Amino acid sequence: MTADIETGAHAVAPETADVLAVTEEVWRSFLGESEPLLPGPPSDRADAVTGAVTVTGGWDGAVTVTFTPEGAAAAACAMLGLDPTDVPSPGDVADAVGELVNMVGGNVKSLMPGPSTLSLPVVAGGRVTPASEDREVVRLDLTWTGHPVTISVHTKGSR
């Protein structure tokens, strides 16, 4: 449980440190240990590539991973074992981003009250606009191989 800074109310939300730990483990396992995730400035590029999964049940929320197109392509190359200078297909990029958000989301789900169901990942161009009743409870602005990466957790506003 985390306290809402503005209202003092409590919402069921994962701890930021736990989400970071989960994300770092996914990155280390599948994108290699030589290029760690580092804190970075927020990125709001309109041509972003976003992967999203939703969790429903004991906890209702959504987890998104947002890359720049170049970062998404670099992640796909790393996961598929391609040379970093290769140009992966759009399908391979979507597949890689989808699997990354699937792993981050699945592990966030494990931090929260259950039982819950994890959706299949959806990957699309652009940034995710959450439903009006949803609140962003965790946001990590990071960089990986010089590319911005944003991890975001939204949950239903329970006050």
Next chain:
Amino acid sequence: MLALIIDDSRAMRMILRRIVTGLGFEAIEAGHGREALDHLERGRVPDVCLIDWNMPVMDGYAFVTEVRSRPEWRHITLMMVTTESEHGQIVKALAAGAHEYVIKPFTPEAITEKLELLGLVRDGALV
């Protein structure tokens, strides 16, 4: 020995393929449970299946249940490799007939260790 990798992510199938072929397995792939059953029904019966849970068309749990309902496939070793990490889900998969359960993200060493526990691998190579 033949390993059947069942995951809707091509990237994940490639990662698992690299691990198991490095241990000496021949590997075939399926993007969901139904496609995996097609392999089995065509006579490509593997020694071990590495099975994701959340997939379109037929999920991993339904695949395990279907395989365990067929006596001729009883010898196949079934290993879940999935992000589903709730205790209830793990118990459900094992009760349905899965032998082992690996939670994503994993390391190559974790997969190898599980295959060793299952008696398929020893000292980094097929038994």
